[in-house]
Structures are given as C-alpha cells and as structure tokens.
Amino acid sequence: MARKRNHLTTDLLADALHRLGIGAAAVDREALRLRMDLPEYNGFAEDDAVAAALRDGHARRAFAETGVSALRSTVPALRSEPGGDAALVWRLRVSIPLLDDGRLDLRIDVPPGETAAEILDEMALGGDPTRRLDGLRAALAATDTELKGRLRQAVARLRGQIRDDLHKIGADAPTYIAHLDRSLRARIFTPSPNLTHVIGDTLKTVRTRAKVVAREESGRRRLRDRVGFGGYIDKFVPARRLNRRIIFHMGPTNSGKTYAALEALTKAPTGTYLAPLRLLALENYEALLERGLRVGMVTGEEVLGEPDPTHTARTIETADLRRPVDVAVIDEIQMLSDPDRGWAWTNALFGIPAKTVIVCGSDDALSHVRRAAEAAGESLDVVTFARKTPLVALEAPVPLEAVQPGDAVVAFSRRAVHEIRETLVAEGRSVATIYGALSPEVRRAEAQRFRDGEAEALVTTDAIGMGLNLGPLKRVIFSAVTKWDGTTTRSLTNPEIRQIAGRAGRFGHQDEGHVSATDEASLGPIRDALAGAPTAPAADTRFYVRPDLIAIEAAALELGTASLADVLVHFSRATFYDGSPFQPSEMEEALEAARAVDKARLPIREAFAFAVAPIDRRDTVSKAVLDRWVQARAAGTFVPALRARVDGELDDLERTVKLAAAYLWLGRRFPDTFDEVEATKALRSRANAAIEAQLQRTASQTIAAGVKR
Structure with missing residues (x-):
C-alpha cells in the first residue's frame, strides 16, 4: 500500500510541476516530497511552495558545483558527498595522532554538529561559502574537541599498546610504524554506539599484522622479491614516485559514479580513462572529443585520434604504465576478482602513474582497493554514490x-x-x-x-x-x-x-x-x-597477476630455457609463496597456447605475444589459423589479409570478425609480418555489416528452423 500512496502524492506534485512548465520526468518527485515534508498520502502543495523548493534545490546544486571546493580550501577538515535529491551530506574529518611526535593519525568522519549544519545550509541556499565562516570554524572546533574528549581514554590505551609493541620489536620499529601508518591512512572510522570497540578491534588486527611484517627475516624477503612477486608493487617505478591519491567512486549502476570521474578527468591537464571493453573505450573517447580535448584512443587492435594527446581512452590491457598523467580513471574495478582478466586491473591499480587515481565500481571491490592502497602506502578516499532511480x-x-x-x-x-x-x-x-x-x-x-x-x-x-x-x-x-x-x-x-x-x-x-x-x-x-x-x-582474496615480458625473459634466463611453457609453469607453481598477496591469473589456456607456440622455436618474446593473442582457443578453425600465422612468423614470410565470404552463417561471420581483430592485434606487434592491415580492416567492416544486416533482416519475422547457432 505504501508504494501506491507514494504514487498518489507524487502524481499531485507532477500536476504542480506541469502547471509550472516543468517536465515531471526531469524531477525526482519522491525526493521533492521528502524535502517539502509532505505526507505520503494526498500530500498537496501550493505551486508557490513547489517553486520555492525547486529554487532551493537549484541553489544547493549550484553550491555543490562551485561553493564546496571554495569552502574546502578554507576549511580542509570538511568533507561532503551527495545526499538525497540536491542535498549535501557533510562530515568533519577529526585526526588524532597515536604517536607522541604526531604520526599515525586515527581519522574519524563525524557529522559537523547542529550549529555547523545550520551555517552550511545557509551557505548553500545563499551561494556564499564565506557566510558566517568564523562561526562555522568555532562550531567545528567544538565538535572536534568533544569527540577527542569522548575518546581520550581509548586513545590513551592504544598509545600505550603501540609503545609496548615498539619496545618489544626494537630495531624493526620503523617497519612496524610504516605498515601501521599505511593501514591507518586507508581507513576512515565513522560514529557508532560502539566506536571505541570498533577502533580497538581494528587496531588489534592491524598491529598484529604490522608486528609480523616487522619481524620477517630480511634475507627471506629479498629471496621472495627475487623469485616471485614479492617486489611486484615496487616494480612500477613511475607510479611509486608520485605518492598517488586513490579515490574510490563506489556505487551501483546508474548512480553517476563514472560520470563524476569523467568530469574530474576532463578538468585535468592530462589524463587517461581505462575501460573493460573496446566499446566503452570508444564511447568515452568520443565523449572526451566532444568536450574539446586533444584525445587519443588505444586498444589492442588500433590507435585513433591525436598523435600526442593530452587525454587517452584505452582498454585496460593497454594501460600506459610509464607516462605520468594528472588523473587516471579505472572503470569497473570489481573486475579485479576475475580469474581471466583480473591481472589487468591489478596492474592498473598498482601501476598507473597518475597523481590522482579514480577507480569506479561496486562496493564488492572495497576490500581489494583498501588492501592495495595499504600495500602501496597510498591514501584512499571513498566517495559513495547512490542509485538515481529506484x-x-x-x-x-x-x-x-x-x-x-x-x-x-x-x-x-x-x-x-x-x-x-x-x-x-x-x-x-x-x-x-x-x-x-x-x-x-x-x-x-x-x-x-x-x-x-x-x-x-x-x-x-x-x-x-x-x-x-x-x-x-x-x-x-x-x-x-x-x-x-x-x-x-x-x-x-x-x-x-x-x-x-x-x-x-x-x-x-x-x-x-x-x-x-x-x-x-x-x-x-x-x-x-x-x-x-x-x-x-x-575463498581466495589474493590479487590476480600475470607475468609480464620482463619477468618472463628474466625467468627464462634464470631457468636456462627457451620454452615459454616451462617459464609459465615455473610462475604458476613455484613463485607464489604461501602468504603472498598475489596469485597467478588463469593460465590453462595460456599454457596450452605456449606449448603449441614452442614448436615453432620463436624467440620467447615473440612466443609470448602469440600465446596471449586474442583468439577463441575453443574453436579449432581459429586455432589452426593462428598456428599457420606462427609458422609464417618463424619462416620469415608475410601473412596476407584474411580471405572470407561475408554471406555465410552468423557463426562463420562472427569468427571472421574475431580473427580479423586478432590479425590487427598482431599487426601492432609484428607490422613486418602482418602488413595487410587496411585490407583486414575492410574485411572486418564488411563482416560486421553482414552480421548487422542479418540480425535486422530476421528481427521481425519468424526465423527459419534451420538457422545454425
């Protein structure tokens, strides 16, 4: 019944909006009802009251776009995030050091208090971030002092525990402090009835891990770094030099999280957008072009746009991990947990060299992102987005x-x-x-x-x-x-x-x-x-990784082998020690491909490229085509463009498109062998057109029973 009553109320608001010349679909009427404090059933409101509420909402949105940044520059401890309708939810960041020298900040986000909230509301409605600024600072200081007073005893206990830890571990104290600091910078606490217990339990776990890390025998750590992925994080030198800031835009679909990230990317002098799909890379390449930027697009198959762009849209596997930029956006971060492709998100999350890294995705990825920030010693801010429609x-x-x-x-x-x-x-x-x-x-x-x-x-x-x-x-x-x-x-x-x-x-x-x-x-x-x-x-929360070419060539030299399959087996079985935060990506297909490619006795660098080429390895026809291409490369001969009919069955046309994409992918890596790129692009276009024509032709008439699937 509640849903029907709400519909009756919002229908009345829709009538008022129409009388005001405003399309009802353009306004979140349920949010407007709540803002106007209308009852759920027959919540009638005068047109003037509706217009005033809309003006208030417009003022708040304008303040969110312009006033918030100005206010944050004068009151850095304030935080804001979108709330219901046009409202802003404000938080005060309270920092409490846990060491006598001011290090190891415990960070707590709390409501700013009734007086501060009233002043902030006046600022938003008046569009003036300087209104009663001294009063705001005084109110926030009072909230800060009150919280620290409530936590005084709990913080004193924590400080005593940390001092005891430092005394016991002695020379390993710097390692202990560094790990504890990384962990605390990736955690923001929020008010709850049992806040002191939450902080105590969290710090107990973090302190335990910090002591384990501090006491690890240094020679053993060096050995792990040499033979496995213990030094994986440090290998991304450009990223490690930047002291990156990671921002997680966390929310469901249709919440505006990626849109907000692209707004930040657009305003940055340089930047990159990393997509899970070529289609998304293309759409956002076009979106950035429309905003007047110098844009390029890079996928495994092609390069489009400006020769020296300030901004790029890329598929995640083609992320440039060497060239620093101001802002990087990593979309669909929850793909970290995908056994096949998760390695690409791991590489980007740890390795993209950007001053600000904005990752977008669902809340399922929060634990991964937090652990990555801790491991890399980088700050993490989580911005929560709510779905815009029910x-x-x-x-x-x-x-x-x-x-x-x-x-x-x-x-x-x-x-x-x-x-x-x-x-x-x-x-x-x-x-x-x-x-x-x-x-x-x-x-x-x-x-x-x-x-x-x-x-x-x-x-x-x-x-x-x-x-x-x-x-x-x-x-x-x-x-x-x-x-x-x-x-x-x-x-x-x-x-x-x-x-x-x-x-x-x-x-x-x-x-x-x-x-x-x-x-x-x-x-x-x-x-x-x-x-x-x-x-x-x-059951397994480790990060997926895949050995890169540098690691493969180093392992081949260490093992004294020219076999790609032997090197991959070495990585998958021997170099992921117990307790490692990393695990090998799904490698069965790659191993099967490596064994096939090894027969051609290509240099291991070339063998690796063919082993990971994007073909359907379950399809015997496609595998046979790739085998011929490998043999041609080994023999030093050219690989002509694909020859295929474009009037066949759907599955044949789909195979043609995939093989054409693989030819173009290899053409970017071996242009002297796969040199008929334009002819292959033309074939791919004809095959795509034939598929689309066939789908359209059968979209509104009964499909013949004999259609091959």
Whole structure:
C-alpha cells in the first residue's frame, strides 16, 4: 500500500510541476516530497511552495558545483558527498595522532554538529561559502574537541599498546610504524554506539599484522622479491614516485559514479580513462572529443585520434604504465576478482602513474582497493554514490509472451539468446540482439536500434552489464539465474544480478526500473540480490597477476630455457609463496597456447605475444589459423589479409570478425609480418555489416528452423 500512496502524492506534485512548465520526468518527485515534508498520502502543495523548493534545490546544486571546493580550501577538515535529491551530506574529518611526535593519525568522519549544519545550509541556499565562516570554524572546533574528549581514554590505551609493541620489536620499529601508518591512512572510522570497540578491534588486527611484517627475516624477503612477486608493487617505478591519491567512486549502476570521474578527468591537464571493453573505450573517447580535448584512443587492435594527446581512452590491457598523467580513471574495478582478466586491473591499480587515481565500481571491490592502497602506502578516499532511480523487483514473473516494448530479456548463452529471439519474433515483437560473440560495432548498432524504437525488445546476454547506453530500457527480465562459467554451471552472484538488473530505469528516461524473471523460482534470488543480500566471502582474496615480458625473459634466463611453457609453469607453481598477496591469473589456456607456440622455436618474446593473442582457443578453425600465422612468423614470410565470404552463417561471420581483430592485434606487434592491415580492416567492416544486416533482416519475422547457432 505504501508504494501506491507514494504514487498518489507524487502524481499531485507532477500536476504542480506541469502547471509550472516543468517536465515531471526531469524531477525526482519522491525526493521533492521528502524535502517539502509532505505526507505520503494526498500530500498537496501550493505551486508557490513547489517553486520555492525547486529554487532551493537549484541553489544547493549550484553550491555543490562551485561553493564546496571554495569552502574546502578554507576549511580542509570538511568533507561532503551527495545526499538525497540536491542535498549535501557533510562530515568533519577529526585526526588524532597515536604517536607522541604526531604520526599515525586515527581519522574519524563525524557529522559537523547542529550549529555547523545550520551555517552550511545557509551557505548553500545563499551561494556564499564565506557566510558566517568564523562561526562555522568555532562550531567545528567544538565538535572536534568533544569527540577527542569522548575518546581520550581509548586513545590513551592504544598509545600505550603501540609503545609496548615498539619496545618489544626494537630495531624493526620503523617497519612496524610504516605498515601501521599505511593501514591507518586507508581507513576512515565513522560514529557508532560502539566506536571505541570498533577502533580497538581494528587496531588489534592491524598491529598484529604490522608486528609480523616487522619481524620477517630480511634475507627471506629479498629471496621472495627475487623469485616471485614479492617486489611486484615496487616494480612500477613511475607510479611509486608520485605518492598517488586513490579515490574510490563506489556505487551501483546508474548512480553517476563514472560520470563524476569523467568530469574530474576532463578538468585535468592530462589524463587517461581505462575501460573493460573496446566499446566503452570508444564511447568515452568520443565523449572526451566532444568536450574539446586533444584525445587519443588505444586498444589492442588500433590507435585513433591525436598523435600526442593530452587525454587517452584505452582498454585496460593497454594501460600506459610509464607516462605520468594528472588523473587516471579505472572503470569497473570489481573486475579485479576475475580469474581471466583480473591481472589487468591489478596492474592498473598498482601501476598507473597518475597523481590522482579514480577507480569506479561496486562496493564488492572495497576490500581489494583498501588492501592495495595499504600495500602501496597510498591514501584512499571513498566517495559513495547512490542509485538515481529506484530499482524494484516485480511481484510476479513475466513469461516471454508477456514481454512488452522497452523490455530486455537476459540469457546466458548464445544458443539461449537465439531461442528466445525466435520466440519473441513469433509473438510479433521486433527484436534487437546483443551477446558477447558480436563485435563492439554490432553491439552498438543493435543497442541503437533498441534506443530508437526500431526494435521493441532486447534479447541479450550479460554483455549488457557494461558499456552500453540502453536509454528507454524499463524492465530487465532474467530467463535464468545460473550460468556456465567455463568450468561449471553456477548460480549468479548477487553483484552479478545487481549489475545486470541495474541497467533498467536509466535516470532521465524512467522514474524507476523494474526487474523480474520468466519463472517464479528465479524471483527469490533476484529479490535477495536487490535487497542488498551480501555475497559469501571469497575463498581466495589474493590479487590476480600475470607475468609480464620482463619477468618472463628474466625467468627464462634464470631457468636456462627457451620454452615459454616451462617459464609459465615455473610462475604458476613455484613463485607464489604461501602468504603472498598475489596469485597467478588463469593460465590453462595460456599454457596450452605456449606449448603449441614452442614448436615453432620463436624467440620467447615473440612466443609470448602469440600465446596471449586474442583468439577463441575453443574453436579449432581459429586455432589452426593462428598456428599457420606462427609458422609464417618463424619462416620469415608475410601473412596476407584474411580471405572470407561475408554471406555465410552468423557463426562463420562472427569468427571472421574475431580473427580479423586478432590479425590487427598482431599487426601492432609484428607490422613486418602482418602488413595487410587496411585490407583486414575492410574485411572486418564488411563482416560486421553482414552480421548487422542479418540480425535486422530476421528481427521481425519468424526465423527459419534451420538457422545454425
């Protein structure tokens, strides 16, 4: 009943907004109702009152854009983050040193107090960051003093414990202090009824680890650094020189976290955006171009744009870990935990040489990001973003025959996508189609057809979870809540469900997003995920890493081998000691590829490039093509552009596009061997066009039963 009552109230506000000449969809009416303190049912308000509330909201937004930075420069201890509607949530950063010389700050973020909050509100409404500034400082000082008084005894105990630790470990005291300092700089405490216990428990764990680190035998540490990844962090010399600041924009989909990061990137003199997908790199390359910047784009296959750009958009695997920039944005940071590609996020998080590193992602990645900041000795600030539109799990399932215009049906295999597509077309729906085997260009074209209304419904895999603007999408309907992950069929995790479901109800297009499933049994896991049910802690929380070329050549020299497979086995079995924070990335495919490449007796540097070339190694045709390319490189002959028909079945066309991408990828590394780049690009364009034409042609008529999947 509460939801219906709210709708009645917000409908009344919508009427008032229309009378004021303002589109109702452009205003968060529920937030406006709360700001005006209207009752949930029949909350009528005069037009003048609505207009005044909107003016207040505009003033607060303007202050957030211009006044906050000015205020922070005069009162550095203040922190702010977006709250509901246009409001700002203010915090006072209280720092309490734990050593007599002022080191080891305990940092606590607390509400600024009633008087300070009143002054801050006046500043926002008046657009004046100097209004009653002395009074604000006095009120904040009182809050600071009051908190320190409450914690005096607890802090005294902590100081005594730290002094005892330092006395016992003696000569290793500097190492102990350095580790404790890194850990404290990555932690911000917040008020709670048991704050002293939280601080005490946290410091007990951190002190224990600091003592272990301090007491490690130095020769053993050097050995680990030499044979394993113990010195992994220090190898990123340009990054270590910068004393980087890490900011985590943490929030769900449709919360504006990446938009805010790109705003900061745009204002920086130099910067880079690191994307999980070529499609996202391209979209943000175009977005940065539209803002008038000198922009370049780099992916594994191509380089676009200005020859000496101030800003670049890149796929994460191509991150430049040598050239310093002012701001770097790392998107979808939760991909750190991906066994196949997580190594690229690990490299970027530890190694991107930027003064400010903004990482964007869900709260599932917080523990990883915090541990990375601690390990690198860098500061971490967490900025929390809330979703801009509500996401609602529907009470009943939505069978395929009930799919409506604006819906997306999600499946988890290419075959399932095509089966659902056939069903919807037979029901009279025009359909756009997106799945992982399609190239970024085709996925983008299909998404555009859905946005433009040319296709009523969208059938997709979890490929929609990242990198697509799906504008009018209102309902996401899961056809399953399990997926094959390459090893086994498993249930979707709560973060995976939230990531996919979050594409519904895009801010500016819909008032809220709806999520359902095609069957009753799947609704329970979806409701649990949207309600914020936590995911079971990962059994292994180490960072994924993959040996780079320098490490591979050094290991080959140490082992006295020219075999890439031997070197990879060495890394995967022998160099990740017990207790290491790192683990090898999934290497089975790479090992299989290395064994095949070793037969050609290429230099290990070249063998590594072919072993990690982006082809589908489950496809025998693609593997055979790559084998021929390896042999051509070994023989010193040219590799001509691909020759393929573009009037065949979908899977043949998809293979052609993937092999063309692999040819271009290798062409960037071996231009003297793969020298027909333009012809290969032309073939890829023709194949993409043929795929898109075939999808369009069959989007609104029954697909013949014999279509090959």
